[in-house]
Amino acid sequence: MILTLGAANLVVEAPSATPVVDHGAGSRAGPGAERTESPMNVKKVMIVVFVALALFYVITQPGQAAGMVQGILGWLRDGAEAIITFLKNVFA
Numbered sequence: 001m002i003l004t005l006g007a008a009n010l011v012v013e014a015p016s017a018t019p020v021v022d023h024g025a026g027s028r029a030g031p032g033a034e035r036t037e038s039p040m041n042v043k044k045v046m047i048v049v050f051v052a053l054a055l056f057y058v059i060t061q062p063g064q065a066a067g068m069v070q071g072i073l074g075w076l077r078d079g080a081e082a083i084i085t086f087l088k089n090v091f092a
Contacts, residue, residue: 058065
């Protein structure tokens, strides 16, 4: 009996046999791997969810979103200036 689960096939040869997952020809999964979803798909889903939430936040609360972005950029600028000051003092 062969069951298709996304890109993988679940092969069961006998009722007492252990299920084996076939990941296809290009798979890097080792023997006995039972993963049916690749980490790349999870990563793509997480990116899409993050972008969707960010867009929702920007659309529903643009002033607060702009303030948050300015705060993040200010924090990055302050960090970069601190690193530059440190390096100037080290090599002075």
